[in-house]
Amino acid sequence: MTKRYFITGTDTEVGKSFVTAALLARAAQQGRSAFGFKPIAAGATWHNGALENEDGQLLQQYSSPSYDYSVHNPIVFADPQSPHLCQATSLQSLINLSQQIPPADYQLIEGAGGWFVPINEQQTLADYANALNIPVILVVDIKLGCINHALLSAQAIGSKLAGWVANNRHGSNQNMIDSIATRLTAPCLGTLGQTTINHAATLIQFPDER
Incomplete structure (x- = not known):
């Protein structure tokens, strides 16, 4: 049975793609197929005559199996700004x-920026x-202000929040992580630091593994 998760973050550049790639790698290490999907991305360069975003490339690289870039990231804009400022995109x-995502044991759909980024x-x-009505994983960048960001994001997401990941890439105080953990009912799926994606895959869990 396919398991689907939506990956969001407390802000932009908080490590959503790193966490998504780590989960994709974890699935591969377990012998399961996994597909990373970033429907919309802003901030890209030209590769072989087409725009490609670094996050989309990462999801393509760690998906098993992987497909042509456009399958992993169908909408991509050159300018690194809010998608709605690049070009309005309809919800439908x-x-x-999303209905065209290739079949896989895990389908991970990564957002852009934070929860309320306009399209x-x-x-x-x-x-x-x-609209997808699937569980949500929240990536929290552990730094000053992250407790407020995490709690606000969790409140906005509501009951669909299946878990959160502490991205402790700055080596911040463990007290911040503990403070979030005591205030969220959703479980912490892992704490990551400065490491490789393949190693991060051993430090993180899918919500269904708990």
Whole structure:
């Protein structure tokens, strides 16, 4: 049975793609197929005549099996800014793209930026995630202010929050992680530091493994 998760973060550049890639690698280490999908990305360069985003490339690299880049990241913009400022994207178009995801034991759908990033003038990625109606994994960048960011994000996500990951890449105080853990009912799926993706895969869990 396919398990699907939506990966979001407390902000942009908090390690969503790193965590998603680590989960993809974990599935591969367990002998399971896994597909990483980033429906929309902003900030890209040209590769072989097409725009490609670094996050999308990472998901393509660690998916098993992997497909052509456009299958992993169908909508990509050159400018690194909020997607709605690049070009308005309809909610239905994102839903339609998600229905074309190749079959796999795990399907991981990564958002862009934080939970409420706009995709057009009326809707956000939260609307997309809610339309998918799948469990959510929250990536928390452990730094000053992260407790507030984590609690606000968790409150916005609501009951679909299946777990969170502490991305302790700055080597911050463990007290921050403990403070979040005591205030969220969703479990911590792992604490990551400065490490490789393959090693991070051994330090993290899927919610269904708990």
